[in-house]
Amino acid sequence: MGRVVCFANQKGGVGKTTTCVNLCAAVKDKRRKILLIDADPQGNATTGMGVSKHAGLTLYDVLIRGAPMASAIVQTKYGDVVPANLDLSGAAVELVDVPERELVLKKALAPIREAYEYIFIDCPPSLGLLTLNALAAADTVLIPMQCEFYAMEGLADLTTSMRLVRSRFNPALKIEGIVLTMYDRRLSFAGQVAQEVQRYFGKALYKTVVPRNVRIAEAPSHGKPVSAYSRLSRGAEAYDCLAIEFFKHNHTTDV
Numbered sequence: 001m002g003r004v005v006c007f008a009n010q011k012g013g014v015g016k017t018t019t020c021v022n023l024c025a026a027v028k029d030k031r032r033k034i035l036l037i038d039a040d041p042q043g044n045a046t047t048g049m050g051v052s053k054h055a056g057l058t059l060y061d062v063l064i065r066g067a068p069m070a071s072a073i074v075q076t077k078y079g080d081v082v083p084a085n086l087d088l089s090g091a092a093v094e095l096v097d098v099p100e101r102e103l104v105l106k107k108a109l110a111p112i113r114e115a116y117e118y119i120f121i122d123c124p125p126s127l128g129l130l131t132l133n134a135l136a137a138a139d140t141v142l143i144p145m146q147c148e149f150y151a152m153e154g155l156a157d158l159t160t161s162m163r164l165v166r167s168r169f170n171p172a173l174k175i176e177g178i179v180l181t182m183y184d185r186r187l188s189f190a191g192q193v194a195q196e197v198q199r200y201f202g203k204a205l206y207k208t209v210v211p212r213n214v215r216i217a218e219a220p221s222h223g224k225p226v227s228a229y230s231r232l233s234r235g236a237e238a239y240d241c242l243a244i245e246f247f248k249h250n251h252t253t254d255v
Contacts, residue, residue, distance in 0.1 A: 022227065049223075140174050
């Protein structure tokens with residue numbers, strides 16, 4: 001059964017979608033069967049994987065119109081994708097009167113979980129019904145985090161939300177890991193934040209850090225992960241290392 005990993009941080013601009021897309025591609029590069037579900041109405045993960053937001057069925061059709069998850073899957077060189085677009089922004093309102101509304105995504109995922117080794121869910125940067133659905137469906141949460149003070153606050157908010165989800169919908173939910181993004185070793189505060197996260201979360205903090213890198217920033221405009229856009233860049237190397245560490249966290253061999 002595929003391991004469902006939710007990429008979440010209640011603060012925006014921390015590299016959440018970038019990490020979801022690029023780690024997905026790095027996992028795919030290592031011949032793993034992987035699906036990325038875009039649960040953010042902005043649809044940035046969709047375009048980052050080179051998929052049109054308007055070419056076919058999306059997650060909105062799955063959650064609101066009852067379309068089978070399999071019917072919305074788009075195959076790409078970087079991993080399979082369930083796209084999203086702005087239609088999804090209305091899903092939270094439309095789900096309000098649905099019985100067990102927090103579990104709609106989990107139920108929709110059930111028929112396809114056996115087909116994948118990993119299923120990544122990119123969440124919006126807020127705690128609404130879409131994020132609650134993702135957290136309720138996930139086995140673990142991977143938290144990308146920028147090394148700044150406000151990101152620390154976002155991390156605290158997310159862990160509070162996770163406790164709420166555990167108590168009501170998903171008792172087995174765990175932290176997959178915390179990944180430091182946009183890391184600049186020249187800034188002393190970056191090191192201080194890393195030390196604080198290490199102190200509170202210990203082994204949950206990934207050793208691999210994702211540096212500030214222009215190639216990572218440029219890649220989405222070309223509809224590609226950084227490994228396809230600039231394979232020899234520092235950004236691509238970082239996500240390749242992150243994939244290897246991700247497998248070790250999951251006790252996966254042969255990487």
